[in-house]
Amino acid sequence: MKKILLMVSAMAVSGLGFGQKAIYKDAGAPVQQRVRDLISRMTLDEKVGQLNQVNGGVLTGPAVANDPGQQGKVKLLKEGKVGSFLNVVGAAQTKEVQRIAVEESRLGIPVLFGFDIIHGAKTIFPIPLAEASAWDTEGAFKAAEIAAKEASSMGLHWTFAPMMDVSRDPRWGRVMEGSGEDPYLQAQLAAARVKGFQGNFDENHVLATIKHFAIYGASEAGREYNTVDVSRYAAWNYYLPPYKAAVEAGAATVMNSFNLFEGEPASGNNYLVNEVLRGKWGFKGMIVSDWASFGEMMAHGYAANETEAAIMALKAGSDMDMESGVMRNTLAQSVKDGKVPESLLDAAVARVLELKFKLGLFDNPYKYHDEAKEKASLLTAENLAAARKAAANSMTLLKNTDNLLPLKSPKSILVLGHLAESQNDVLDFWKGLGDHKNTVTVLEGLKAKYPGATITFVKGVNRDGKLEAGAEAQIKAAAKKADVIVATIGLYGDLAGEARSLGNPEPSKGQMDMLAAAKLTNKPLVVLVQAGRPMIITELMAKYNTILYTWIGGTQHGNAVADILSGDVNPSSKTAMSFPVSVGQIPVYYNHYNSGRPHKDGNEGPGDFWVSRYRDTPNEPLIPFGYGLTYSKFEYSDLSISKPEINQNESVTVSVKVKNSSNVDGTEIVQLYIRDLVAQPVRPVKELKDFKRVAIKAGETATVTFELPATKLSFYDADGNTLLQKGDFKIMVGPNSRDLNEVKLVLK
Ligand code: BGC
Numbered sequence: 001m002k003k004i005l006l007m008v009s010a011m012a013v014s015g016l017g018f019g020q021k022a023i024y025k026d027a028g029a030p031v032q033q034r035v036r037d038l039i040s041r042m043t044l045d046e047k048v049g050q051l052n053q054v055n056g057g058v059l060t061g062p063a064v065a066n067d068p069g070q071q072g073k074v075k076l077l078k079e080g081k082v083g084s085f086l087n088v089v090g091a092a093q094t095k096e097v098q099r100i101a102v103e104e105s106r107l108g109i110p111v112l113f114g115f116d117i118i119h120g121a122k123t124i125f126p127i128p129l130a131e132a133s134a135w136d137t138e139g140a141f142k143a144a145e146i147a148a149k150e151a152s153s154m155g156l157h158w159t160f161a162p163m164m165d166v167s168r169d170p171r172w173g174r175v176m177e178g179s180g181e182d183p184y185l186q187a188q189l190a191a192a193r194v195k196g197f198q199g200n201f202d203e204n205h206v207l208a209t210i211k212h213f214a215i216y217g218a219s220e221a222g223r224e225y226n227t228v229d230v231s232r233y234a235a236w237n238y239y240l241p242p243y244k245a246a247v248e249a250g251a252a253t254v255m256n257s258f259n260l261f262e263g264e265p266a267s268g269n270n271y272l273v274n275e276v277l278r279g280k281w282g283f284k285g286m287i288v289s290d291w292a293s294f295g296e297m298m299a300h301g302y303a304a305n306e307t308e309a310a311i312m313a314l315k316a317g318s319d320m321d322m323e324s325g326v327m328r329n330t331l332a333q334s335v336k337d338g339k340v341p342e343s344l345l346d347a348a349v350a351r352v353l354e355l356k357f358k359l360g361l362f363d364n365p366y367k368y369h370d371e372a373k374e375k376a377s378l379l380t381a382e383n384l385a386a387a388r389k390a391a392a393n394s395m396t397l398l399k400n401t402d403n404l405l406p407l408k409s410p411k412s413i414l415v416l417g418h419l420a421e422s423q424n425d426v427l428d429f430w431k432g433l434g435d436h437k438n439t440v441t442v443l444e445g446l447k448a449k450y451p452g453a454t455i456t457f458v459k460g461v462n463r464d465g466k467l468e469a470g471a472e473a474q475i476k477a478a479a480k481k482a483d484v485i486v487a488t489i490g491l492y493g494d495l496a497g498e499a500r501s502l503g504n505p506e507p508s509k510g511q512m513d514m515l516a517a518a519k520l521t522n523k524p525l526v527v528l529v530q531a532g533r534p535m536i537i538t539e540l541m542a543k544y545n546t547i548l549y550t551w552i553g554g555t556q557h558g559n560a561v562a563d564i565l566s567g568d569v570n571p572s573s574k575t576a577m578s579f580p581v582s583v584g585q586i587p588v589y590y591n592h593y594n595s596g597r598p599h600k601d602g603n604e605g606p607g608d609f610w611v612s613r614y615r616d617t618p619n620e621p622l623i624p625f626g627y628g629l630t631y632s633k634f635e636y637s638d639l640s641i642s643k644p645e646i647n648q649n650e651s652v653t654v655s656v657k658v659k660n661s662s663n664v665d666g667t668e669i670v671q672l673y674i675r676d677l678v679a680q681p682v683r684p685v686k687e688l689k690d691f692k693r694v695a696i697k698a699g700e701t702a703t704v705t706f707e708l709p710a711t712k713l714s715f716y717d718a719d720g721n722t723l724l725q726k727g728d729f730k731i732m733v734g735p736n737s738r739d740l741n742e743v744k745l746v747l748k
Pocket of ligand 1: 061086116160290291498
């Protein structure tokens with residue numbers, strides 16, 4: 001009798017009655033059938049439960065008011081009311097949480113573990129903006145693949161990356177997470193990262209997230225969480241292409257953004273989610289809110305209460321509620337009250353469950369939680385070597401006027417600035433599980449690179465950029481014994497990322513004073529600028545001759561700097577964002593419209609008055625998009641196209657000769673832009689359409705070719721329809737968005 005009772009209660013726990021066949025437990029049944037079967041067994045509360053993502057670790061957003069606390073969360077888990085956890089990491093921790101879900105909840109539905117693996121899990125790669133400046137899709141794929149391998153070994157199924165918000169505003173702290181100002185480059189990298197993260201949905205990979213959908217990068221004045229108000233025409237042509245490319249690359253999930261689009265919060269935005277993402281692009285996957293963004297529809301003044309917010313999100317096509325709790329608190333009642341059809345709820349739940357089935361979690365819930373594998377996967381020599389290479393490829397040489405670099409065999413180096421010795425600041429806010437103890441600083445990198453040299457360090461400025469007491473005298477004294485000075489300035493790492501907008505991202509006065517003291521010594525001076533965004537460095541560029549923009553390089557930052565300074569790596573990076581002359585020039589970007597009264601810097605004069613220009617500032621940025629130097633010298637010539645005219649089904653071959661006229665082997669990033677001279681609506685003065693990283697040996701000439709199909713001359717109208725308009729185009733090729741050769745092409 002006792003035995004029978006036990007059997008009955010075990011069946012009750014698993015949701016089975018006599019004679020029922022649990023199709024959802026049958027690994028051989030098709031996924032859709034398993035999903036339907038499971039949903040048919042779920043209570044309303046359990047269904048709503050699957051739509052909740054709950055924070056289980058560090059806060060990556062504001063604490064929620066009615067947070068259930070740890071015990072409360074375990075209770076919810078046992079009741080089947082947690083679909084996913086974020087910020088629970090580690091093979092052991094995730095395994096225990098999974099055990100509770102699978103063994104102690106009625107239906108045993110496994111949870112999904114998500115985390116922000118933005119540029120590495122334990123081995124931290126350069127920030128994505130830096131990685132973008134390498135224009136290396138294979139490198140981005142590899143970095144994502146390594147990050148996925150480490151992350152999945154730590155029990156994670158899902159990363160909230162890649163971020164692909166096109167942005168033209170370096171005041172915005174989150175530019176570090178994206179790939180800069182250009183939709184084409186951003187799209188190529190987004191697709192590569194999605195594929196690198198996801199692989200074949202196995203336990204060495206993680207699901208990718210397209211974020212933030214959509215247009216978060218246009219936050220007004222670069223102020224975090226601020227209003228976005230752009231036209232549909234701008235949305236389609238500038239902001240949406242990377243998200244679309246990531247959908248096409250097969251990304252499993254999408255995250256809503258915090259901002260408004262057309263006056264409606266993205267999380268409840270029917271146009272963005274239902275019409276564009278699910279409609280036009282056919283996205284079938286799961287959509288998660290951003291941190292509490294469903295609930296924030298109330299603060300926006302869009303939803304009157306939690307009930308409305310949850311219904312709006314669901315109706316707009318979003319599925320999972322990260323942290324706001326509005327679905328958990330209200331949705332079951334709304335279904336009971338007939339305010340929202342249960343079929344809509346079921347569709348959202350199905351999308352969550354489908355992912356879990358696809359990952360094989362129902363058949364082997366513990367496949368991601370292997371501590372031995374975790375140990376063996378993190379910070380491997382291979383991962384560190386890849387991170388070092390990626391960091392060196394991402395650092396942008398802005399000036400080398402005196403050919404001071406590379407430093408072949410310095411006998412003594414004076415290193416200046418807090419950033420040179422700081423392990424923390426080579427990581428940023430989105431450092432995954434990166435540990436400062438595993439990082440290599442500039443000081444350490446230089447010591448390792450030049451073991452025979454005397455390397456001294458004077459702090460000069462502190463973390464906040466303030467001059468240390470007595471710094472000038474110390475620099476003067478220490479410089480006497482130095483062949484060369486390497487000075488670090490910039491922004492500390494934690495000033496890169498979310499909620500880190502800056503109204504004036506300039507080097508501090510203390511940093512500039514430190515450089516002035518170094519310059520007074522008349523010793524050769526290398527300036528390293530370390531920051532997660534383009535800073536305003538107009539004065540720096542005018543006064544100093546050797547400047548390497550290192551961005552934030554991650555775990556191997558210091559080794560990568562040393563590789564470049566020594567010449568072991570010839571820099572090749574080109575900035576993925578324009579550097580403004582001043583804050584007043586923001587937004588400044590290369591792919592702008594011509595305006596009805598265009599102006600060209602240098603033409604200022606009486607005839608150039610009623611034109612589109614500032615009276616105190618140039619129009620052009622300080623450093624244009626796509627710009628960066630190498631130790632080689634590349635000369636472009638003989639730009640040609642295979643035919644002067646093409647029709648809409650044809651393509652043309654564009655070729656150019658690039659000569660490495662130096663005695664150093666190098667890599668050049670060759671960029672191809674177009675301009676559609678007359679179009680309705682109007683088109684920008686330049687649009688990037690292709691690029692190639694080409695290795696060219698010293699003294700050799702490469703013929704670089706691009707296949708340009710007519711379809712690349714197309715653009716979108718405000719409804720997202722593709723337009724291909726006949727007429728004249730300029731085809732431009734060169735080393736950056738400013739210095740281009742051009743030929744004419746006619747589209748018949
Ligand atoms: C960020 C997202 C992130 C999420 C979870 C939010 O505050 O905007 O990008 O994925 O937190 O950490």
